[in-house]
Amino acid sequence: MMFKPGIWSGALLGAVLTAGVAVAAGPADYEIVDGGIPKALTAQPGNAENGREVAINRKLGNCLACHAVTKLSDQPYHGEIGPPLDGAATRWSEAELRLIVVNSKKVFEGTMMPGFHTTEGLNRVAEKFEGKTILSAQDVEDVVAFLMTLNEE
Amino acid sequence: MMFDVSIGKLGRWATAAVLLGGLAAQPALAGDMKTYPAPEGHPLSEIISGYEFRTPETQALQDDDFENPAFLWVDQGEELWNTADGTAGKACADCHGNASESMKMVGATFPKWDAKNNRPVNIELQINQCRTEQMGADAWKYESSEMIGMTSFVRTQSRGEPVNVDFSEGDMEAWKAKGKDLYYTRFGQLDLACSNCHEDNYGNQIRSDLLSQGQSNGFPTYRLKWQGVGTLHRRFKGCMDQVRAKPYKRGSDEFLALEVYLAYRGVGLPVEAPALRN
Numbered sequence: 352m353m354f355k356p357g358i359w360s361g362a363l364l365g366a367v368l369t370a371g372v373a374v375a376a377g378p379a380d381y382e383i384v385d386g387g388i389p390k391a392l393t394a395q396p397g398n399a400e401n402g403r404e405v406a407i408n409r410k411l412g413n414c415l416a417c418h419a420v421t422k423l424s425d426q427p428y429h430g431e432i433g434p435p436l437d438g439a440a441t442r443w444s445e446a447e448l449r450l451i452v453v454n455s456k457k458v459f460e461g462t463m464m465p466g467f468h469t470t471e472g473l474n475r476v477a478e479k480f481e482g483k484t485i486l487s488a489q490d491v492e493d494v495v496a497f498l499m500t501l502n503e504e
Numbered sequence: 505m506m507f508d509v510s511i512g513k514l515g516r517w518a519t520a521a522v523l524l525g526g527l528a529a530q531p532a533l534a535g536d537m538k539t540y541p542a543p544e545g546h547p548l549s550e551i552i553s554g555y556e557f558r559t560p561e562t563q564a565l566q567d568d569d570f571e572n573p574a575f576l577w578v579d580q581g582e583e584l585w586n587t588a589d590g591t592a593g594k595a596c597a598d599c600h601g602n603a604s605e606s607m608k609m610v611g612a613t614f615p616k617w618d619a620k621n622n623r624p625v626n627i628e629l630q631i632n633q634c635r636t637e638q639m640g641a642d643a644w645k646y647e648s649s650e651m652i653g654m655t656s657f658v659r660t661q662s663r664g665e666p667v668n669v670d671f672s673e674g675d676m677e678a679w680k681a682k683g684k685d686l687y688y689t690r691f692g693q694l695d696l697a698c699s700n701c702h703e704d705n706y707g708n709q710i711r712s713d714l715l716s717q718g719q720s721n722g723f724p725t726y727r728l729k730w731q732g733v734g735t736l737h738r739r740f741k742g743c744m745d746q747v748r749a750k751p752y753k754r755g756s757d758e759f760l761a762l763e764v765y766l767a768y769r770g771v772g773l774p775v776e777a778p779a780l781r782n
Contacts, residue, residue, distance in 0.1 A: 409711070416711040431708040463704065465694045473695055475750045480693040 379468065379488040381453065387446025388453060392468070392488035402497025405490045412467065412486060412494055422501060433464060438504035448498045452491050467491060543771040547703060548717070553773050557706075557716040558781065566780035574656060574726035574778030577649070577733040581657025584650060590641025596654075599638065603661050611662025611775045615764050617673035624679050624764055627655050628735065628755065646754040652733050656724045659777035666774055667721055669767040676764065683765025686758060692749030698762075701743075718743075720766040722779025733778060736763055 379392040391397070406414040407426055415423060417432035439448065451458050454466035467486040470476075486494065537557075539550040555563060565571050585603055588595045600606040615624040618633075625633065631654050632643040644651040671677055690697045701710065702718030709715070723736040730738075737754035740762060744751035752758040 413711070428709070428712040430710050432705050432710060463696065463700045465696070473693060474689065475691050475744075476693050477745070477748045477750050480748045483693070485693060 388449040389446040397492035397496030399496040402493035405494045440499045440502040540772045554716040557714050577653045577656045580653035590639035592640045607661035611659035612665035656778050662775040679764045683761035692747035694747040696747045719770045721773040722776040725779045727781045
């Protein structure tokens with residue numbers, strides 16, 4: 352039988368198309384410049400240790416639902432939906448990673464990855480989560496700091 | 505140029521992902537999963553029962569009628585089948601006789617077009633029609649243990665029969681189309697459609713769960729998580745809850761449309777009720 356191997360090899364066109372477009376979505380304001388968000392969402396610098404927890408926690412990032420991360424191999428069950436995140440910091444700048452986490456659809460058109468700090472274009476959101484983003488601005492900064500430690504393929 | 509750089513990146517991680525993803529997926533897929541040819545116009549070339557995606561232990565429990573806990577509900581259904589209820593003082597058996605004959609095709613051919621009410625009915629809705637119109641009894645609540653028991657008993661009579669729903673009757677095609685719309689609509693804070701998980705990613709691990717095609721041939725299903733048997737609409741609700749969406753109501757037109765569409769996606773799969781899932 353056959354399974355499609357690279358369903359996530361979606362378009363990176365979004366990164367080009369949205370370059371320089373200002374967006375005010377979700378609680379924190381941010382500006383997209385050249386396919387990234389160069390300015391941190393919060394004054395407090397990201398904490399990679401916290402970011403690690405955000406990536407693991409099923410109620411927060413739950414990044415492991417879809418991605419494998421060698422650095423988190425102490426955790427059981429890594430997903431196979433998206434690409435492994437090992438070496439993410441060698442492929443993307445901090446600004447690009449911030450946009451991927453905030454709203455991945457601006458980078459990968461039609462991707463399955465949720466936008467973690469946006470409420471744009473959502474449909475029938477459960478009352479409890481209405482108008483809310485999955486991650487807070489500080490969670491985003493922490494997760495980005497953690498991603499920046501993934502510099503080995 | 506930005507674009508060129510990006511393609512370079514894409515190439516690198518895509519290759520790594522294919523390699524790793526491919527390897528990781530092997531154990532689950534290596535076992536010979538039984539596949540069936542998909543019906544005409546289906547987006548996939550082959551269809552697979554949810555059974556194939558479960559562990560050998562779970563499969564063994566399902567395979568053994570004495571071990572499969574769902575049979576507690578089937579037995580309850582059988583008892584109710586023979587019990588008179590309502591002002592007419594009749595039992596199901598008074599009209600339908602021996603279920604192993606009269607109900608043999610029901611589980612494989614529902615949802616079915618109901619010309620009188622100008623809509624499709626699933627087994628649950630049909631049971632309530634019989635109760636209110638033929639027996640003079642109260643309708644059962646959608647997820648009541650009586651309803652689940654009776655639906656389990658009825659559908660179990662069709663075990664092994666290939667799903668064979670008639671979409672040519674009435675407006676079945678329109679209901680199927682509505683279900684298809686819902687299937688491809690992204691819902692909830694996580695912004696995911698049924699298709700994202702069950703069409704694009706079946707065979708892939710989503711954290712601790714191995715994604716299946718989300719087929720309906722095993723319902724009603726006993727879930728370890730539920731510690732009981734649940735309806736297909738309960739599963740729909742669970743999937744919508746998972747993506748933090750506002751689910752439709754069990755028995756609603758939306759879920760019925762989805763049920764009609766899922767029946768189409770599973771045409772040819774054998775009915776396996778009552779299935780066992782984790």
